[in-house]
Amino acid sequence: MKVGIIQFPGTNCEYDTQHAFASLGCETEILWHKNDAIPQGCDLVVVAGGFSYGDYLRSGAIAKMSPIMKALKVYANNGGKVLGICNGFQVLTETGLLPGALKRNEGLHFISRHHHLKVVNNENDFLRHCSIDQVVNIPIAHHDGNFYIDSEELQELYANNQVLLKYTDASGNIDNPNGSVDSIAGICNKAKNVFGLMPHPERAIEALLGSNDGKAMLEGFISA
Template identity: 90%
Template sequence: MKVGIVQFPGTNCEYDTQHAFAALGCETQILWHKEETIPAGTDLVVVAGGFSYGDYLRSGAIAKMSPIMKALKVYAENGGKVLGICNGFQVLTETGLLPGALKRNEGLHFISRHHHLKVVSNTNDFLRRCNVNDVVNIPIAHHDGNFYIDAEGLKELYANEQVLLKYTDAKGNIDNPNGSVDSIAGICNKNKNVFGLMPHPERAMEALLGSDDGRAMLEGFIHA
């Protein structure tokens, strides 16, 4: 499997992401933001976490205008698989590849810790290796992770099984760290080929580092 990983000025999780997919046996390539095409044969493009362009204006607002994002939109519209992690999720909502928006955390503080998530839907390539209601322990690290969508948009997300993950405690009870609507931590588009989440599965690949629950999540793309 060939994975491209988008790198903007200010991205800081591209090499964590590269390490994670390489550990799963994937071929990886860093894609600089000024590149105008997605390499032929790419099976998945990951928009990695960090602070693209320093999060000036707002998170992802400048990144969406990069040449690579124009190519990525075409790639996604043609059925290519895309995963946005943290800042990558913010970038994908800014470009319109995913619905909703990411706002400043409700408590106005940067949050960095492990947090539990419950799997809401697995009828997609990303979470097919997980079971519905599984609880996983995945790191979060964000300042603007408060997912917002209006009531009509939220209704559509549930109707199309686009809500993928919710923030919970270890028992699966709602535990919302940032104020996200309905405690939503991850979603996908209607076609289920574009995915976004604020938590970092690429940082949960080894039990020695606190959790290896991210492996099953990322393996879904490989076994699709």
């Protein structure tokens, strides 16, 4: 399996992501934002976390104008699989590949810690190795992780099984760290080939680092 990982000025999780997929036996390639095409043979493209362009205008708002994002839209519209993690999730909402928007955290503070998530839907490649209502422990690290969507679009998300993950405590009870609507931590598009989440599964693949719960998430894409 070949995984392309997009790198913008300010991206800081591309090598974590590369290490995570390489440890799962994948071929990986870092894709510079000025590239105007997705390499042939990519089975998955990851928009990695960080602070693209320093988030100087709005998280993901400048990155969406990079040449590679035009290519990514074509790739996704042709059925290619895309995963946006943290800032990558923000970029995907800014480009319209995913619905909703990411706002400043409700408490106006940067949050960096492990946090529990509950699996809401696993009828997709990303979470197919996880169980419904399974609680996982995944790091979060964001300042603008407050997912917002209006009530009509929220109903559509649920109707189409696009809500994937919610923030909870270790028992699966809602524990919302940033004010996200319905405590939503991750979603997908209607076609279920574009995925976005604020937590960092690529930082949770080795128990030595506090959790390996992210491993099953990333493995869902392999041989999918």
